[in-house]
Amino acid sequence: MLKRDQRVWSRDELVATMRASELVVSKALDALVSAGLASTEAEGAVYMPVNDEVAACVDQLEQVYTVRPDAVRRAIVSSTTSGAAAFANAFKLRKD
Numbered sequence: 001m002l003k004r005d006q007r008v009w010s011r012d013e014l015v016a017t018m019r020a021s022e023l024v025v026s027k028a029l030d031a032l033v034s035a036g037l038a039s040t041e042a043e044g045a046v047y048m049p050v051n052d053e054v055a056a057c058v059d060q061l062e063q064v065y066t067v068r069p070d071a072v073r074r075a076i077v078s079s080t081t082s083g084a085a086a087f088a089n090a091f092k093l094r095k096d
Contacts, residue, residue, distance in 0.1 A: 002038055002047035003058065010044040 001017065002009060009017075014025045029045050032038035036050035037058065049055040065072045 002032070002045060003062075006047050008041070008044045008046050014045065 001014070011022065011025055011029075014020070014029075015022055018025065020028075029038060029040055032045075033040055036054050037047065038045050039048040040046075049058060061072070
């Protein structure tokens, strides 16, 4: 959404447009900033890849998503699940 409509988006606008919670939007924006895809300021967030290579990767991913959206969704979910599983495993008690 940030890429499609390249302007400054307030958090409230993102919450309303995406029909998501403030927490979901905040975490997503943090991830986008960490990945070098967006910038956040007091006014809001804007699509801002750190370099041309990152921008090209995003363009390529958009093309793949138009042809194989389920494959892209599965890749996103599988990478999220593995991180959550690793976090959960950190709290497991081990037998001596």
